[in-house]
Amino acid sequence: MADLSALPGGKSPWQSAARFGLYTLLLIFAAYYILPLIVVLSTSLKDLDEIRNGTLLSLPSEINFDAWGYAWNEACIGVSCTGLKPYFWNSVAMTIPAVLISTLLGALTGYSLTKFKFKGANLIFAMILFGCFIPFQVVLLPMAQSLGYLRIANTVPGLVLVHIVYGLPFTVLFFRNYYVNIPDDLIKAATIDGAGFFMIFWRIMLPLSPPIIVVTIIWQFTQIWNDFLFGASFTTGGGQPVTVALNNLVNTTTGVKRYNVDMAAALITAAPTLVVYVLAGRYFVRGLTAGSVKG
Amino acid sequence: MMSLMTQKTIPAKQPLSDWFRRNVAKLVVAPTFGLIIFFVYGFIAWTGYVSFTKSKMLPTYSFEGFYQYIRLWKMTPWNVAMENLLVFGSLFILIAIVLGCLLAIALDQKVRAEGVLRTVYLYPMAISFIITGTAWKWILNPGLGIQSLMQSWGWESFAFDWLINSEMAVYTLVIAAVWQSSGFVMALFLAALRGVDSEIIKAAYLDGASLSRIYLVIILPTLRPVFLSCFFILTHMAVKSFDLVVALTGGGPGYSTIMPANFMYEMTFRRNQIGLGAASAMMMLATVMAIVIPYLYSELREKKNG
Amino acid sequence: MASLSIQNVKKSYGAIEVLKGIDLDLEDGEFLVLLGPSGCGKSTLLNMIAGLDTITDGEILIDQNVVNDVHPKDRDIAMVFQSYALYPNMSVARNIGFGLEMRKVTKEDREKRVDEAARMLQIDHLSDRKPAQLSGGQRQRVAMGRALVRDPEIFLFDEPLSNLDAKLRVEMRTEIKKLHQRLGTTMVYVTHDQIEAMTLASRIAILREGEVQQFASPQEVYEKPANMYVAGFVGSPPMNFVPAAVVSEGGKLGVSIERTANGNRSSVFLALPNDRQDIGDWVGRNVILGIRPETLTHRSDAEISLNKGLQAFDCQVEVLEPTGADTLTYIELGGREVIARVNPYNTTEPGETMAFMVDMGKASLFDPKTELRI
Structure with missing residues (x-):
């Protein structure tokens, strides 16, 4: 003010x-x-x-830094004493594809729903948006069964699928709200100029999208990296993401309680999102406000 | 002659590519929409159906009416969980909104180092609830945490054992959850405050209104949508809260701090009571919908009127 | 260059009918202006010509070919948008050349044509700039360049000048006029500004609530408006409408106008020229008399002796609004406020009576019920 x-x-x-x-x-x-x-x-x-x-x-x-080394390489998670390392890489392998694919699908869907409006586009958007509001408990059970049928239970690809599906409502919301403010005249002009659906997306929309792409990637990255519910529900043992492993490490009651290792492990787990936040915090704030106030 | 010319200049029709051009947007939306239909609506329907069966370890499909719901509401842990949700939820939402709003107003007074303060207030949002829980568990543990710190500073009688006190443990969840989320509320309010028309404020100032009056009478009422958004988002977070409980209290002491989400997880994945788990999940969905639907309805109506 | 024919074109969104059967025929090289207030359907019609909106019923023909189902890019049209719709991420040169690039024109050819168009519009020094770095007028020129470079059969303009300030608008209006004269291409231009319509058009189609009110040359629209709506829309200040009755006095047909002067009711008789004898059937009935402000001015006996259509009367002046060249003089006739355009040196003070003359040869008569021209 x-x-x-x-x-x-x-x-x-x-x-x-x-x-x-x-x-x-x-x-x-x-x-x-x-x-x-x-x-x-x-x-x-x-x-x-x-x-x-x-x-x-x-x-x-x-x-x-002894506790850090121990947390990374040696600490016991359940019965295996491998440190956080393998779980950390599980999380990396899960987060990167899930973020990229859900962002791309969100961009394409948001683009279609705003710039190539067809009958029922608004209804479809509303139905997708509903996915933002459900408590995930209502899908845990059937999801666990489906992952089993698909033979990707307790695997990284299984978690990637879960995170793509339940990230989509948010990415669609972000891109749709961003694209709705891009003037339709641009699309009309490009259509008359002879560009088709994908050409317009590639040559006109994507070059205008970096702000919302950054926002969406940061949002999805923090959501997926920080997830615990899906990781705990659909994975066991070596397939767990790092948040689940951290919780197991901290709550493993056998042996001497090494508080320093717990804290080092917590910081290792928090590091990627903290780094992203420090580097791109401005966009993070902008994304939170844009996504939740408008949405 | 006319028809000859027509054939000459109009590009030959290519039915397939024409069809593609007309429907490409639908084709692109289809995979996303299909996934949502299957994984959101289909799964909710399935969970809803299972909640009306006597499924235990494996789903069975004979309809048993409200058997699981009646059973659910007779169980002490579920009632404790719902009570906890009410206590935790209302305190968490109230404190986070008041604190977030207060901090946003304070930050909006042209303070020095605003950027640094904003970063400090907001960074917990980037962290997983599991980490928040782990950190606060360490800080609040009576043996080596705040209690011993105060005692070592000479306040021998200081006692702060909420974490292991079944009456008080639920409030530790509030402390940690507020720590994690109030910065986010602050960011929402700050963004909205920056959007308030500065001419209105100047006009009020010329009219002789004091700063506190300007905020109370003029600015805060215009932030009504932000209050609503925050209320709704925080409610949603409260109903979903699962990880924080797991990491901070583990639901204990006993089951004094469990939340509906933990109850559902426990029944579904640990005790092979999936019918009961499904019923509790549906109750959670109903709770969220009871709040979300009026919110969305009012939002949509406002948009239509405006 | 191409002719354009719009045949009984209709558009509805659900139950709402936006266009109610439009018929317009345009010769090769004409400049058609679609004029009307916002919401009259003019932009919808333009979008339908461009192929950016579907046609509910009827046909649009470009060069005698029905184009209803032809994709915009195959219609050989170019369009200039109100918002300019410049691609923000591309340089000026890229913007202008994008259409050629999409049509797989070779790079060399493209550069040559972009260069040519940019020079023609005097924006060749801006080629490397991004749209955000341009002024409104420059953006407007780039948008025109993008259309120009394609050398289309038909140019479409959607209120292209409405985002410019008044001075630039006049300048760009002249540029567009020059462009049309040089290229001779068929153009369709949408605007709500009647001055733009008058200056640019070879023919104007005035739309109101999805219907064509009049489709004629600017001069005809101005002098012989088809109805009171057109008469009121075109011209500034607008045409005066005065309730009157048709009477026959001493063998001459004319109109009688009631008025109140200094509390006394009286009436003024204004004779119609002899070529308006067709009005005979209307004797004794009420009409609306339409008088353009410039045909109502201070009395000059010299002119009256030359022009038989001029009729003189006296009236009290109420308000004066000097505009420089003329002074708009407000008087009261038939209970309505009427504007006369008077030479600033012939005015009098408000409240005093002044001698006026009106050119009844240029007056219009309207049916008060249907509002149509008689």
């Missing part, structure tokens, strides 16, 4: 006090949000003795 305090009559002792209060409030909540990250990070860098003898907020006396 307009900076009213800079206007004449805006400066007074009361105003300064309000300003001080404002910054205090902002900083207290900044601490609420940032402290857990600091605590987790510093715990992951301590050794077990230091954890037991120190407090939550004490900083590690020396930077020690």
